[in-house]
Amino acid sequence: MKNKDCVLIEVYGGTNPNSELDQSGKQAAWEIASYEDLVKELKKSFGNSVAIRYIDTDVKGIQNDKCRQLVEAGKPFPFTVINGEPCIVGGINSKLVRRFLDERAFQMLEKLNAQNK
Numbered sequence: 036m037k038n039k040d041c042v043l044i045e046v047y048g049g050t051n052p053n054s055e056l057d058q059s060g061k062q063a064a065w066e067i068a069s070y071e072d073l074v075k076e077l078k079k080s081f082g083n084s085v086a087i088r089y090i091d092t093d094v095k096g097i098q099n100d101k102c103r104q105l106v107e108a109g110k111p112f113p114f115t116v117i118n119g120e121p122c123i124v125g126g127i128n129s130k131l132v133r134r135f136l137d138e139r140a141f142q143m144l145e146k147l148n149a150q151n152k
Contacts, residue, residue, distance in 0.1 A: 042085045045116040046070045047102050049092030053109040066113045069127040076129050
């Protein structure tokens with residue numbers, strides 16, 4: 036499968052000193068468990084058409100400028116980022132991620148159908 040056909044889903048977790056909602060110990064355990072559930076569900080449904088990774092910002096920092104802006108604005112982790120765009124802030128919601136993936140699949144089918152006309 037070509038890399039461009041793969042949807043990259045990144046979950047940024049960590050401690051945001053600018054947020055009153057982050058409670059590092061409890062938050063980290065919840066983030067990891069939610070992330071693992073997301074991976075299982077999406078891999079089962081979408082297989083290799085999705086790449087999913089967890090980024091511990093306390094260890095690796097934040098390379099995504101849009102996520103860095105969310106931290107500076109005091110938004111709580113985790114951030115769910117799809118193809119470089121933060122989509123969900125303060126949670127990991129598999130239903131919303133699936134909706135995005137379903138919409139993307141529909142758009143790809145429409146494009147293929149248009150090419151075959």
